[in-house]
Each structure stands twice: as C-alpha cells, then as structure tokens.
Amino acid sequence: SKCSQDGIFTKGELLRYGPIELSPSSGVLNYGQGLFEGLKAYKKEDGSILLFRPHENALRMRMGAERMCMPSPAVEQFVNAVKLTVLANKRWVPPTGKGSLYIRPLLFGSGTVLGLAPAPEYTFLIFVSPVGNYFKEGLAPINLVVENEFHRAAPGGTGGVKTIGNYASVLKAQKRAKENGYSDVLYLDSIHKKYLEEVSSCNIFVVKNNIISTPEIKGTILPGITRKSIIDVARGQGYQVEERLVSVEELLDADEVFCTGTAVVVSPVGSITYLGRKVEYKNSGIGVVSQQVYSSLTSLQMGLTEDKMGWTMKLN
Numbered sequence: 001s002k003c004s005q006d007g008i009f010t011k012g013e014l015l016r017y018g019p020i021e022l023s024p025s026s027g028v029l030n031y032g033q034g035l036f037e038g039l040k041a042y043k044k045e046d047g048s049i050l051l052f053r054p055h056e057n058a059l060r061m062r063m064g065a066e067r068m069c070m071p072s073p074a075v076e077q078f079v080n081a082v083k084l085t086v087l088a089n090k091r092w093v094p095p096t097g098k099g100s101l102y103i104r105p106l107l108f109g110s111g112t113v114l115g116l117a118p119a120p121e122y123t124f125l126i127f128v129s130p131v132g133n134y135f136k137e138g139l140a141p142i143n144l145v146v147e148n149e150f151h152r153a154a155p156g157g158t159g160g161v162k163t164i165g166n167y168a169s170v171l172k173a174q175k176r177a178k179e180n181g182y183s184d185v186l187y188l189d190s191i192h193k194k195y196l197e198e199v200s201s202c203n204i205f206v207v208k209n210n211i212i213s214t215p216e217i218k219g220t221i222l223p224g225i226t227r228k229s230i231i232d233v234a235r236g237q238g239y240q241v242e243e244r245l246v247s248v249e250e251l252l253d254a255d256e257v258f259c260t261g262t263a264v265v266v267s268p269v270g271s272i273t274y275l276g277r278k279v280e281y282k283n284s285g286i287g288v289v290s291q292q293v294y295s296s297l298t299s300l301q302m303g304l305t306e307d308k309m310g311w312t313m314k315l316n
C-alpha cells in the first residue's frame with residue numbers, strides 16, 4: 001500500500017536559527033520518524049551561488065518519505081525552499097575555494113502519537129551552516145576498517161533511505177574505529193558478510209585494471225548523488241563502470257579505492273584493515289582515477305568548467 005502522499009506544507013517562513021518547539025509525544029522523538037538530506041552551495045568568483053543537483057535530493061527525500069510513511073514536499077517546493085534559505089543566508093556562503101554552505105533539510109513527524117503509528121502532522125525545515133573544505137589540500141586519503149560485528153542495514157530495512165535511525169545505529173562502530181585510529185568504518189552486507197556496502201556517510205568505489213566498480217543499489221545502501229554523478233563523469237571520460245556485488249577480496253586486491261559523498265566529495269582510501277590485516281594502496285591511494293574524477297566533479301560543482309550536464313543551478 002502507498003504510504004506517503006504529497007504533503008501540503010503551509011506556514012512557510014524564514015526564522016532566525018534557534019530552538020524549535022516539539023511535543024514530547026511527537027512521532028520523531030518516540031519512533032524515529034524522520035528523514036534528512038544534505039547538499040552544498042558554492043560561490044563562484046563573480047559572486048553567483050550554485051547548487052548541485054538539488055532536484056535529486058528532493059526526489060530522494062520523497063522516496064524516503066514513502067518508506068517512512070510520511071507526506072513529503074513536492075520536488076519544486078523542496079527546491080524553492082532550499083533556494084529561499086540559501087539566498088537569505090547568502091553572506092554565509094564562503095568565498096570560492098574556501099568551502100561551501102552545507103544545507104540540511106529535515107522532514108519529521110512533529111504530530112503526537114502514543115501507540116506506534118505514523119504521526120498525524122509533519123514538519124519540513126532547512127538549516128544551513130558554512131563548512132570548510134573537508135580536506136584542505138584537495139584530496140586526502142582516509143584509512144578505513146572493515147566492520148565485522150555491526151551492520152549498517154539489512155535487506156528489507158531502511159538502509160536505502162536517509163532516515164535518522166540509520167545514523168544512530170552506526171555511532172558505536174564509528175566511535176570505536178576512531179578510537180583505534182581509523183577515519184571511518186566500511187560495512188559489509190549482513191547475509192554473506194562478504195560484499196561491500198558503504199561507509200558511514202559515503203559510498204565506495206574500487207578500481208582494478210582501469211575498471212571502476214561500485215556496490216549496486218538494492219535497498220541496503222544509500223543511493224548517493226555524488227556516487228551517481230561520479231559514475232556518469234567516469235563513463236564520460238571513457239571508463240568502464242560496473243554496478244554490482246563487490247567482494248571484500250576485490251577490495252583488498254584493488255589498484256585504487258575511493259569514497260564519494262556530499263561532505264567528502266571524492267576521498268581516496270589510503271589503507272583498509274580487514275580482520276586485523278592492513279592493506280596499503282600505492283601513493284596513499286591517490287591514484288589516477290581518483291584524481292581525475294575529483295577534479296572533474298569539483299570544477300563542475302564550483303562552476304569552473306562548462307556544465308554540459310545541466311547539474312548546477314544558479315541562484316542569483
């Protein structure tokens with residue numbers, strides 16, 4: 001049965017950043033009925049502000065809303081709200097090359113429920129924050145550990161949508177990995193414990209003999225917008241890109257490994273530790289493919305190259 005519907009989101013207004021009122025019996029606080037999105041606005045040298053594929057975030061939120069039994073804003077309503085919020089915060093968009101404005105849309109059950117059920121009312125809001133470049137020197141390698149105890153998602157679960165609970169479930173594994181000196185955790189599938197899924201907040205790519213492979217989207221990993229864009233960019237550059245099951249053995253045997261996401265953009269993997277065995281990649285993982293896709297994507301996002309795909313949206 002269809003769970004979501006187009007929501008009628010009224011009372012749209014710009015408010016000063018600050019605490020919001022929320023009922024103790026709201027759906028989000030009690031049953032985790034909430035979704036978020038993440039995208040970035042970049043400033044060009046001429047002062048204009050660019051969004052990167054905001055319609056994709058709107059569509060992903062709608063898909064998530066269906067899974068979480070929530071009404072969702074229409075695509076245009078979502079994109080217009082993002083535009084309005086960014087333009088109202090124009091002065092917080094860092095200058096070219098100094099970072100971006102991170103945009104965080106939230107959709108959650110704000111109506112009250114006592115027994116388990118979808119909330120009767122929802123709130124859609126957006127807040128923003130300037131962020132520096134994730135890595136100061138462009139590409140910086142990260143060291144990942146393959147997680148063997150915890151799984152991020154199971155088939156039939158909510159791994160494929162950006163619901164808040166997915167992030168609560170990885171906090172423990174991520175904290176432990178950081179305490180042990182790793183940058184982040186790489187999750188394996190929960191059935192075979194053998195196929196790559198994703199990192200806590202980014203997707204993963206493996207390069208072998210110039211063929212690029214990435215885990216396919218089948219409900220347990222987030223369909224990253226950066227992932228999708230990198231697949232197109234790499235194919236446009238003549239690379240063969242495969243979306244399929246990728247085993248942990250292939251990962252350890254790869255020429256290059258990199259992660260993609262809104263926050264990290266493209267981030268090469270310098271080393272992987274699996275069951276206590278550490279594999280280090282050549283040149284700390286900063287390989288030719290990682291470099292190429294990184295430059296192509298960042299110059300597009302910052303408006304430095306012609307946008308033949310029509311992926312960027314100019315706000316002013």
Ligand code: PMP
Nearest residue numbers: 201202203222224225226261262
């Ligand atoms: N996987 C997870 C679990 C994430 O949280 C994110 C960040 N949204 C990604 C992948 C990458 O998605 P995107 O490229 O759309 O930021």
